Amino acid sequence: MSLELTVNPLLCVAHGMCAELFPERxxxxxxxxxxxxxxxxxxxxxxxxxxxxxxxxTLALILRTRAEAxxx
Amino acid sequence: xxxxxxxxxxxxxxxxxxxxxPRLLPDPPASRLVDHLARLGPVPDRVEHLAAAVGEAGLRGxxxxxxxxxxxxxxxxxxxxxxxxANGTEGEPASAKDKTLLAVSPHLVxxxxxxxxxxxxxxxxxxxxxxxxxxxxxxxxxxxxxxLAARIDPVELTLALTPNRYVAGExxxxxxxxxxxxxxxTFVPPRPFERGVEGRPTLVDNVETLAHIGLIGRFGAxxxxxxxxxxxxxxxxxxxxxGVARPGxxxxxxxxxxxxxxxxxxxxxxATRAVLMGGYFGTWIAxxxxxxxxLGAASLARAGTSFGCGAIAVLPAxxxxxVEAARVARWxxxxxxxxxxxxxxxxxxxxxxxxxxxxGEKSGNAExxxxxxxxxxxxxxxxxxxxxxxxxxxxxxxxxxxxxALHRRRGPCARTAPLLPVPAGGGWR
Numbered sequence: 001m002s003l004e005l006t007v008n009p010l011l012c013v014a015h016g017m018c019a020e021l022f023p024e025r026x027x028x029x030x031x032x033x034x035x036x037x038x039x040x041x042x043x044x045x046x047x048x049x050x051x052x053x054x055x056x057x058t059l060a061l062i063l064r065t066r067a068e069a070x071x072x
Numbered sequence: 073x074x075x076x077x078x079x080x081x082x083x084x085x086x087x088x089x090x091x092x093x094p095r096l097l098p099d100p101p102a103s104r105l106v107d108h109l110a111r112l113g114p115v116p117d118r119v120e121h122l123a124a125a126v127g128e129a130g131l132r133g134x135x136x137x138x139x140x141x142x143x144x145x146x147x148x149x150x151x152x153x154x155x156x157x158a159n160g161t162e163g164e165p166a167s168a169k170d171k172t173l174l175a176v177s178p179h180l181v182x183x184x185x186x187x188x189x190x191x192x193x194x195x196x197x198x199x200x201x202x203x204x205x206x207x208x209x210x211x212x213x214x215x216x217x218x219x220l221a222a223r224i225d226p227v228e229l230t231l232a233l234t235p236n237r238y239v240a241g242e243x244x245x246x247x248x249x250x251x252x253x254x255x256x257x258t259f260v261p262p263r264p265f266e267r268g269v270e271g272r273p274t275l276v277d278n279v280e281t282l283a284h285i286g287l288i289g290r291f292g293a294x295x296x297x298x299x300x301x302x303x304x305x306x307x308x309x310x311x312x313x314x315g316v317a318r319p320g321x322x323x324x325x326x327x328x329x330x331x332x333x334x335x336x337x338x339x340x341x342x343a344t345r346a347v348l349m350g351g352y353f354g355t356w357i358a359x360x361x362x363x364x365x366x367l368g369a370a371s372l373a374r375a376g377t378s379f380g381c382g383a384i385a386v387l388p389a390x391x392x393x394x395v396e397a398a399r400v401a402r403w404x405x406x407x408x409x410x411x412x413x414x415x416x417x418x419x420x421x422x423x424x425x426x427x428x429x430x431x432g433e434k435s436g437n438a439e440x441x442x443x444x445x446x447x448x449x450x451x452x453x454x455x456x457x458x459x460x461x462x463x464x465x466x467x468x469x470x471x472x473x474x475x476x477a478l479h480r481r482r483g484p485c486a487r488t489a490p491l492l493p494v495p496a497g498g499g500w501r
Contacts, residue, residue, distance in 0.1 A: 009413065009453055010258070029418075029452075030417075030418075030444075030445070033414050035452070
């Protein structure tokens with residue numbers, strides 16, 4: 001089952017911890033907000049992804065299994 | 073109400089001639105129930121085939137996204153204790169078709185809402201109108217009073233007067249507001265068809281979409297498809313504004329040539345610099361390209377645009393497109409809900425860069441920044457506001473590249489009177 005990182009933009013206030021902890025998939029935009037690289041997260045990077053999620057002070061970073069196609 | 077004797081309310085009438093218009097905007101208006109029923113007759117008693125008929129008709133949402141209506145209906149119909157929301161908020165400054173439709177044919181919209189409610193098993197319908205649109209609010213209130221007195225509806229209809237904000241009409245924002253919150257978009261999924269009003273599956277449809285359902289429910293998919301083309305069936309409302317002799321709302325068959333629509337509104341082709349298709353989230357079509365474009369999905373896609381909400385703003389040659397684009401970009405920045413960082417900081421930065429282009433900044437920094445930031449903000453908000461604003465700015469810089477170069481060479485132009493409207497915003501509740 002493949003994992004997917006998502007940011008809830010309503011909660012994110014640009015602490016930037018995630019990009020520090022998981023630079024393999026997270027960079028920051030010109031205003032300090034995370035940009036997620038949507039490529040698949042290979043098993044050897046999963047621990048880094050989970051650490052980034054756990055470190056987010058506003059719980060804005062979410063790790064979930066890749067969503068199936070939705071009707072809308 | 074003396075004229076609306078009981079037999080009048082139930083007398084069926086033969087459908088308007090196939091292929092004939094108007095369907096949605098009768099002249100004279102049918103704002104009174106008695107006139108509406110004399111024209112179209114009552115809605116049918118049976119709705120079990122409605123979703124299939126709407127699918128067969130090929131009706132797509134007319135609020136801007138163009139999603140197939142029957143798919144959304146089917147998804148909501150699976151739920152229990154569902155709701156219907158008739159979205160007539162129309163915060164788009166270049167569009168007036170929903171307000172006009174609700175003022176001219178409120179009962180056709182309400183018929184469609186009631187049919188849709190019965191089809192998805194909803195007992196309650198919220199009819200949402202922007203509270204600043206006083207003429208429309210009056211017409212809808214009167215129509216609701218008439219229906220209550222005539223006892224024709226098996227579902228409860230409630231008028232809800234929404235805040236005057238651009239993003240307040242976005243479906244998740246509207247649902248959040250109906251649930252007692254601010255009219256600001258929420259993080260999706262779940263989308264309203266999954267969890268909407270009171271957390272229940274909710275069908276949010278644009279009021280024009282519902283009016284079409286009011287027609288399909290009565291006269292069927294075949295009749296409905298007798299206007300338009302096989303690929304783009306039906307009629308649609310368009311709002312033509314800006315540099316034309318007869319601005320207003322027109323009902324046209326889909327697939328009609330853009331030039332013909334502009335001609336009926338009295339645009340002068342040789343004096344038309346460009347056309348903004350789809351409102352402030354839309355894209356520009358250069359005047360020279362207008363003759364090749366028709367109001368069908370494929371043709372509009374080839375022109376790099378889409379039908380959107382049917383707003384068509386005409387930019388005359390004598391107006392500076394860059395000044396207009398910069399003003400709209402600033403307004404879009406001001407309309408952000410202050411929720412998501414990339415939108416909150418990105419759109420004002422983009423608007424600043426557009427102002428730099430208008431000033432004729434020579435370094436080229438503003439153009440590079442625009443290319444970077446428009447790409448950066450897309451897909452990064454809870455709603456599509458940053459995407460729409462970025463699309464508008466990208467299109468402006470691309471279609472008016474000659475104007476950007478001219479400003480860089482010669483500095484700011486002699487400004488003309490503002491053309492595209494930028495209304496003041498209200499609160500969020």
